[in-house]
Amino acid sequence: MPETQRCDILLRGGTVFDGLGNPGFCADVAIAGERIVAIGELEGWHAGLEVNVEGLCVAPGFIDIHTHADFSLNHHPEQLSVLFQGVTTQVGGNCGFAVGQITDSPLFRQEQRWLKPYGVEINWRSFAEYLTILDELGLATNYVPQCGHGTARKKVMGYEKRPPTPAELEAMRQEIALCFEAGAFAFTTGLEYPPNSFAETEEIIELAKVAAQYGGFYATHLRSEGDGLIESVQEALHIAQEAELPLQLAHHKAEGKRNWGKVHHTLQMVSDAVTQGMDVTLDVYPYTAYQTSLAVAALPSWALDGDPDTLLERLHDPRERERLIHAMQAMQPDWHSTVIGSTPHNREYQGLTIADAARLAGKQPEAFILDLLLDAGGHVGVAWFNMAEDDLRTVLKYPLTMVGSDGVGTEPSKYAAERPHPRSYGTFPRVLAKYVRQDGLLSLEEAIFKMTGLPAARLKLSDRGVLQEGAYADIVVFDFGAIQDLSDFTHPHRFSQGIVHLLVNGRWTIRDGAYTGARSGKVLRRV
16 A cells, blocks of 8 residues: 555545635545645555544635734633634734733733733733743644734833834834834734724834735724724724735724624725735624723723723812713713723623612712722723624625634633623634525635635645645534534623634544643744
């Protein structure tokens, strides 16, 4: 028997989707070591293990283009909620926040609150050293690192709301260059969040030019996803054009009923830019509620000027409180559509709307919010139900949109007290169950392309996100008739169902619906 006709694992008789948008076809898949060695009718092949996958879909492992995995990798390397979605590669460091760039300084206590309670010591001294720690820890998924603008700015300027001096700008350039030399794929911003939001457009352009020099792209959480959405997309396009690098518009949406429908305009802006030669893509998660900081969502923008201590001083000051309450009332938010997420100091309010929690506390909603933020040191997560299903469908259907969760890896027992957005458990199965099987918005091959080949192309990963000879054996085998997200805002800690097998770099990670304990993922570095 020729050597080429032997392999380690042979998946027999599944419906194979190549990840490039082509229809599925019946074939066998042969795996040797970490790689796929053959696809087709492999009647003459022999394997150490043959697995019958007839009636199941065989696809490239899903690539989650937008995550905050770096906030959980160090204390939950298994990433179980991610694995049970069929994800084999996660892209972290989004929205301008990158854990690998932080230090043990008090400046970064906001980031440290996600790490230190779980015993993570911030003992790395560089982005490169952080990635080496992840290598040694062993991850269950592959991890793609990105460089965060907000983290770089905080390291150099703290919470100063002003343009950088020439020396400070150069220090940020050097920080970003070191990240790219360590293997970062992209430069990210979260222009809605301090201190990202303190940067003017010209600062972002100058820093994005560093990413361009290294062949990276620019991924941005826009300055506004509501009233200023159109202007913010224009700013992002301007930055990418001036810096001469590709653009990724993160979790694209229109917040607030008065802004519903604006995505038709912004998608046309993207199409026009692409026609003019720009490289622009987007990502979206399949939910009409987003999760963010209560302070960012509920307070007027001027209240966020300065560092976290300045915010707490405002919340304590009676005159500032009165000013804040009047400003919040003028914004006319719907407190019935805002659900409290994780708030460790007031667990009894988790899962309640602001309106219901305020009633329970015997306070007006605005006063309740200020007190809740005070109790939590300014850090409370909320889910806000203010996006339109029609907008979601429009963005998801758009040909240049890929799927991204905006989530973190978690699991039901260790993190039971937390209230994550259900996207951390259900994003990819939800797309397949609701928008393919149930609604028919996408064909199965279209959806898989948005989860595999399209993000792989954005990342320039030619040997992942596709099923072809020579590619890494990151493979998901799922039951299309059974795949379903089960996590919701009432019961967030529920694994999705329907992922039968999952291989990461050729190793069984999920086998017959159960996690094997394997941690065969890799930190992927841009080359």
